[in-house]
Every structure is written in C-alpha cells, then in structure tokens.
Amino acid sequence: MQLTGELSKVSLPNLLQLVRNGELTGKFSLLQAAKTATVVVEKGSIVHAEADVLHGKDALFELFLWANGSFSFIEIEPSSITEHSINPAKYDETTDKLLKEGQSYAEQKRFLDQLRITGQTVLSPAKDARSGKLSESALQLLGEIDGLQPLTAILSRLTLSRKEQIQSLATLLSDGFSVVVEPQEPASMEQTSLPDWVVARLRQDNPDISQAIVDMVVWVDRVKCWMFQADSDFEKIKNMLEKNGGSSVPSSQSYTSENDYLNADVAADLYGSEEAPAKKERSGGRNPARKPSND
Numbered sequence: 125m126q127l128t129g130e131l132s133k134v135s136l137p138n139l140l141q142l143v144r145n146g147e148l149t150g151k152f153s154l155l156q157a158a159k160t161a162t163v164v165v166e167k168g169s170i171v172h173a174e175a176d177v178l179h180g181k182d183a184l185f186e187l188f189l190w191a192n193g194s195f196s197f198i199e200i201e202p203s204s205i206t207e208h209s210i211n212p213a214k215y216d217e218t219t220d221k222l223l224k225e226g227q228s229y230a231e232q233k234r235f236l237d238q239l240r241i242t243g244q245t246v247l248s249p250a251k252d253a254r255s256g257k258l259s260e261s262a263l264q265l266l267g268e269i270d271g272l273q274p275l276t277a278i279l280s281r282l283t284l285s286r287k288e289q290i291q292s293l294a295t296l297l298s299d300g301f302s303v304v305v306e307p308q309e310p311a312s313m314e315q316t317s318l319p320d321w322v323v324a325r326l327r328q329d330n331p332d333i334s335q336a337i338v339d340m341v342v343w344v345d346r347v348k349c350w351m352f353q354a355d356s357d358f359e360k361i362k363n364m365l366e367k368n369g370g371s372s373v374p375s376s377q378s379y380t381s382e383n384d385y386l387n388a389d390v391a392a393d394l395y396g397s398e399e400a401p402a403k404k405e406r407s408g409g410r411n412p413a414r415k416p417s418n419d
Contacts, residue, residue: 125148126197126198126199127196127197128196129194130192130194130195131154131156131190131191131192131194132191132192136152136154136163136187136188136190137188137223137226139195140163140165140219140223143197144168145168147168148165148168149167149200149201149202149205150165150198150199150200151164151165151197151198151200152164152195152196152197153195153196154195155194155195156194157193159176160175161173161174161176161183161187161190162174163184163187164207166202167202169212169218170184170210170212170222171205171208171209171210172205172207172210173187173209173210178286179209180209180210181210181217181225181287182285182286184222185225185230185287188227189229189230189233210222225287229287229291232294233294235294235298236294236297239304241275241293241304243279244274244276245274245275245304246272246274246275246305247269247275247296247303247304247305248302248303248304248305249266249269249271249301250300252300258301259291259292259295261289261291261292262291262292265278265279265282265284265289265292265296266296266301269296269302271305275293326340
C-alpha cells in the first residue's frame with residue numbers, strides 16, 4: 125500500500141489512525157519547506173519518529189503541529205526496521221495514548237500561540253493563584269518564574285522536554301497560576317528639561333518639539349559648514365592678493381576681532397560705557413572721527 129498527499133487535507137493523526145486500523149507496517153516521510161521528518165509504524169503501532177534533532181515522543185508530538193506540508197507512506201518489511209525510539213508495549217507509549225496526548229499537545233500549543241507566548245515573554249506568579257494539583261514539571265517552572273526573567277533564561281536551566289515545557293506553560297496560564305508581565309518601556313538614560321521660553325520659541329517653528337530640535341540642530345550644522353567654507357574662501361583670496369600685490373592682508377580672524385573692537389566703540393558712544401577707552405587702545409587707537417554736532 126502506498127499513500128501520498130497534503131497534510132492540509134489529511135492530518136497526521138488521521139493518517140496514523142488509518143494505518144493503525146489496518147495494522148500496516150511502513151514508513152511515513154514528511155516534508156515541510158526545508159524540514160523533513162519520519163514516522164515508522166509496525167503492525168499499526170508507532171515504533172519510531174524523528175524530526176530534525178528530535179527523536180521519539182518529542183518528535184512525534186512536534187509533528188502534530190504540522191498543519192501543512194506533504195507526506196508519503198510506503199509499506200516495508202518488519203525486519204527492515206532498525207530504530208525503536210518508541211515502545212508500544214509500554215502503557216504510556218501505546219498508539220492510542222500517543223494519539224490522545226499528541227492532540228492535547230497541539231491544542232495547548234495553539235493556546236500559547238493565541239497568547240503570543242515566546243521565549244522573550246516574562247511571567248509572574250499570580251497574586252490570587254488558584255489551588256490545584258500541578259505536575260512536577262509545572263511546579264518546577266512555577267518555582268522559577270519571578271516576573272523579571274524571560275522564559276528562554278528559565279527553561280534553559282530546567283531539564284524539561286519540549287512537551288513538558290508546552291504543557292507546563294499552558295497549565296500555569298490557563299489555570300491562573302501565573303500571568304504575563306507587560307513589557308516596560310525602557311527608561312531614558314538622560315532627560316533634560318527646557319525653559320518655557322525655549323519651548324515656546326521652538327513651537328513657533330514646529331508644534332512637535334522633538335522635530336523642532338532636530339531642525340534646529342540641522343540648521344546649526346549647515347551654518348557651521350557655510351562659515352567654514354567662507355573662511356576657506358577668504359584665505360584663498362588673501363593668499364592670492366598677497367602673492368599678486370606683495371602686501372600683507374589681515375586674516376579673517378584679525379578682521380573679525382578688529383570689527384568687534386570698532387563695534388564696541390560705537391556701543392560705548394551710544395550707551396556711555398566706561399570701557400570704550402580700553403577697547404580703543406586695544407584696537408590700536410583707531411576711532412573714526414565723528415562729525416561735530418550741529419548743537
């Protein structure tokens with residue numbers, strides 16, 4: 125007997141139930157994108173399963189989550205079966221029990237997916253936890269969650285199988301023993317309060333203060349670039365004039381300083397500052413003659 129098809133149309137549990145009823149011996153080969161898996165049955169009973177690095181029951185239960193992909197089944201001789209990672213003679217590894225547990229596992233995984241539980245999820249013990257009996261694996265997990273550590277860090281310390289992890293998480297959340305901690309917004313490393321007048325001025329340019337600050341920084345950088353370019357052009361012209369005329373031309377800095385002193389002289393005359401003589405002296409005694417008052 126040979127079977128081929130799509131898992132989206134016929135699920136793996138239904139396929140296993142089919143070969144169990146027919147007491148067939150053969151091998152399922154499953155393919156989902158780049159992932160491959162194998163399930164071996166002997167006289168209708170599951171005796172081996174592997175998927176990626178998983179073997180045995182863990183691999184089988186993981187395959188119950190495959191909602192799409194392709195499968196093929198071929199009959200083989202019992203003597204060609206070399207691996208037995210599942211023992212159907214054991215009570216907890218009979219095909220009926222595995223099918224029941226596998227379907228329960230798939231439901232629990234879907235429940236966690238609906239809650240968007242991932243390795244980065246943080247759980248905290250519920251303040252009003254219900255009383256009830258928990259499995260040993262669920263008790264281990266409950267004893268580790270503290271509202272601070274992500275699940276990845278906690279589960280890496282516990283020796284739980286994939287199935288035990290899913291079952292324990294689903295039980296703790298569905299029965300009210302733990303709750304999901306909402307992620308906290310990261311605190312700003314540095315906060316600066318601006319004076320009211322600065323905020324008011326920024327809002328004149330843009331109601332969005334953050335964007336107004338960004339625009340201001342960009343504008344300042346542009347002005348710096350223009351000033352640098354102007355200084356560079358001034359030096360080029362200065363060197364060219366000195367080369368052609370032979371006379372020394374003041375630098376842009378000395379030109380700016382001299383104008384500062386002249387401006388200070390004008391300010392002193394306007395406001396009567398006592399610093400005017402000192403600034404005149406620093407400027408080399410140059411003070412433009414003023415026309416006498418008509419008075």
